Amino acid sequence: MLAIHLLEVENLTKRFGGLTAVNNVSFNIDEGEIVGIIGPNGAGKTTLFNLISGFLKPDSGTIKFKGENIIGLAPHKIVNKGIARTFQVVRPFRHLPVIANVMVALKSPRGNKKIEWIKTIERKAVDMLENVGLTELMLEPAENVGHGDLKRLEMARALATEPDLLMLDEPFGGLNPLETDFLTKSIQRIHLDHPTRGIVIVEHKLYALMKIVNRVIVLHQGEKIAEGKPEEIAKNEKVIEVYMGKAM
Amino acid sequence: MVATYLRRAYSSFAAHVFDIPPRLLVFLVLLLLVALPVAKLDDYVLGILISANLLAIFAASWDLLVGRTGQMSLGHALFFGIGAYSTGLLFENFGFPVWVSVPIAVLVGTSIGFLVCFPCLRVKGPYLVLVTMAFPIILEALFKWAPLNDIFHGELGIRKLPSFFPFLKIQGQVLAEYYFTLTLLFFSSIILYKIANSHTGIVFVSILDDDVSSRASGINITKYKLMAFAISGLFASLAGCITAHTLKVANPPMLSLSWSFIPVIVTFLGGIGTIYGPLLGAYIYFILDRYVLTILVDIPYELVYTKLMVFTLIVVILILKWPRGLARFTTDKLQDLEEARDIDERGPKIWKTYTKKKKK
Numbered sequence: 001m002l003a004i005h006l007l008e009v010e011n012l013t014k015r016f017g018g019l020t021a022v023n024n025v026s027f028n029i030d031e032g033e034i035v036g037i038i039g040p041n042g043a044g045k046t047t048l049f050n051l052i053s054g055f056l057k058p059d060s061g062t063i064k065f066k067g068e069n070i071i072g073l074a075p076h077k078i079v080n081k082g083i084a085r086t087f088q089v090v091r092p093f094r095h096l097p098v099i100a101n102v103m104v105a106l107k108s109p110r111g112n113k114k115i116e117w118i119k120t121i122e123r124k125a126v127d128m129l130e131n132v133g134l135t136e137l138m139l140e141p142a143e144n145v146g147h148g149d150l151k152r153l154e155m156a157r158a159l160a161t162e163p164d165l166l167m168l169d170e171p172f173g174g175l176n177p178l179e180t181d182f183l184t185k186s187i188q189r190i191h192l193d194h195p196t197r198g199i200v201i202v203e204h205k206l207y208a209l210m211k212i213v214n215r216v217i218v219l220h221q222g223e224k225i226a227e228g229k230p231e232e233i234a235k236n237e238k239v240i241e242v243y244m245g246k247a248m
Numbered sequence: 249m250v251a252t253y254l255r256r257a258y259s260s261f262a263a264h265v266f267d268i269p270p271r272l273l274v275f276l277v278l279l280l281l282v283a284l285p286v287a288k289l290d291d292y293v294l295g296i297l298i299s300a301n302l303l304a305i306f307a308a309s310w311d312l313l314v315g316r317t318g319q320m321s322l323g324h325a326l327f328f329g330i331g332a333y334s335t336g337l338l339f340e341n342f343g344f345p346v347w348v349s350v351p352i353a354v355l356v357g358t359s360i361g362f363l364v365c366f367p368c369l370r371v372k373g374p375y376l377v378l379v380t381m382a383f384p385i386i387l388e389a390l391f392k393w394a395p396l397n398d399i400f401h402g403e404l405g406i407r408k409l410p411s412f413f414p415f416l417k418i419q420g421q422v423l424a425e426y427y428f429t430l431t432l433l434f435f436s437s438i439i440l441y442k443i444a445n446s447h448t449g450i451v452f453v454s455i456l457d458d459d460v461s462s463r464a465s466g467i468n469i470t471k472y473k474l475m476a477f478a479i480s481g482l483f484a485s486l487a488g489c490i491t492a493h494t495l496k497v498a499n500p501p502m503l504s505l506s507w508s509f510i511p512v513i514v515t516f517l518g519g520i521g522t523i524y525g526p527l528l529g530a531y532i533y534f535i536l537d538r539y540v541l542t543i544l545v546d547i548p549y550e551l552v553y554t555k556l557m558v559f560t561l562i563v564v565i566l567i568l569k570w571p572r573g574l575a576r577f578t579t580d581k582l583q584d585l586e587e588a589r590d591i592d593e594r595g596p597k598i599w600k601t602y603t604k605k606k607k608k
Binding site for chain 1: 447448450451454457458461462463465466467468521
């Protein structure tokens with residue numbers, strides 16, 4: 001029997017005018033996997049995220065989530081199917097307090113369904129903030145909260161819908177080593193809490209990424225050039241060439 | 249001993265009442281408004297207050313849509329005008345009594361507004377402003393159109409609408425209308441305030457802040473925008489219906505561009521996004537507009553538009569001074585006082601314990 005992957009991406013292509021941002025990319029993500037997507041600037045990582053989360057429509061190719069085609073669905077419907085994402089540049093609701101930021105996600109159909117009958121939205125939101133260690137800043141308006149905390153807030157908001165696939169777009173971007181370490185631990189804990197949840201991480205900081213992922217996909221100029229275990233990728237000549245330039 | 253008991257009673261009272269300045273403020277303002285007619289105001293001033301009450305409902309509904317949901321609408325007179333014209337047409341053509349035609353007109357106003365809002369859902373920012381502005385202009389032109397004069401009576405509008413309290417004498421009618429509109433204002437502003445501060449209200453603010461993020465959080469923003477338009481339209485058309493019956497006329501100025509701008513001015517004056525701000529703004533507007541600029545300064549009728557200009561100028565200057573609006577300025581000041589009082593109370597105590605310890 002053929003096992004159904006959590007997410008199947010096949011021959012995905014997206015062009016912006018003459019530029020091919022994502023070119024014929026295929027990969028699968030299974031339940032319980034942590035997959036890193038790396039690549040230099042302009043490799044098409046964020047475009048790939050936007051395609052999967054429904055903010056952009058691909059020119060060709062298929063995206064299947066749990067065996068079901070999700071191309072053409074509105075972003076909020078995809079979230080309610082169980083794919084949640086964060087943004088590379090933090091996008092909090094600036095006028096709202098931190099706890100209300102999470103409550104917005106809990107008001108979505110999927111987030112609301114996952115609340116146990118005895119809990120209120122507020123209680124559940126506090127639980128979500130506890131996961132990422134933000135309870136102290138709970139009532140602070142998001143505009144007064146620092147960048148590192150906002151990164152974690154983004155993650156709490158994505159987790160509030162209890163997704164089956166969590167997609168993190170540069171979660172370590174702009175964080176200091178201490179915050180990076182904390183976030184790494186949070187991600188590992190999230191993974192342990194829900195072992196069947198798939199996590200995709202797009203990242204530049206290879207050092208932090210390589211410690212937590214099971215598998216790495218390397219993109220370069222919209223194409224997938226390598227895929228494999230972190231140790232293999234670190235030794236892959238093509239990847240080194242892309243990142244460091246050609247040997248003289 | 250009595251003194252300590254009194255002090256304790258006062259501090260518990262202060263903790264329950266002063267800690268929430270808006271609640272105390274609402275109570276005092278309401279008391280003032282209820283007691284106002286006791287001062288034997290003449291019908292003209294009562295009329296101004298009735299209009300202020302209705303404008304307050306209208307502006308508060310605009311505030312829910314724009315201040316909370318971020319759907320910049322500059323055509324809010326659409327709901328107002330449809331409400332007024334529906335009740336007028338229902339009375340004139342079918343002879344409906346007031347108490348029947350008003351609820352129907354509110355429903356008609358809400359649902360027509362609801363339908364008209366569908367094109368508004370697809371656009372954002374300046375384009376949304378243009379789309380919302382277009383509808384009342386089109387409708388105003390339609391109501392003034394000569395071939396339709398038999399139905400809408402052109403510039404004159406639908407006149408001789410019945411009063412809410414036909415069984416009372418004129419003096420009693422105005423007073424009854426005042427209390428009726430005040431009750432309506434009280435309940436509709438409480439409903440709007442509760443909605444704005446509910447979980448749904450949080451989702452509204454999330455759309456204002458970042459609609460991409462709301463969608464990424466699984467929120468169907470179309471649904472919530474429609475909800476905001478419908479709730480806002482309901483209260484705006486309610487204000488329109490009641491205005492038509494208090495002024496006894498439903499005419500094209502109720503759909504005009506300047507009537508769309510007045511809730512904007514009023515809301516910015518009071519403090520956008522507060523819901524209670526526009527209420528204060530509406531009262532200040534009518535006192536300035538009808539009382540100061542008409543009775544005291546006596547601007548001739550031909551210069552009626554200068555009045556709006558002068559008023560806008562005043563608002564601009566006030567906003568430069570208090571960018572968060574007058575209502576927020578007041579509550580902030582009260583909160584500061586509250587904090588200062590806390591420090592005063594705590595300060596000496598800490599000082600005392602400190603000195604005691606030192607003595608030991």
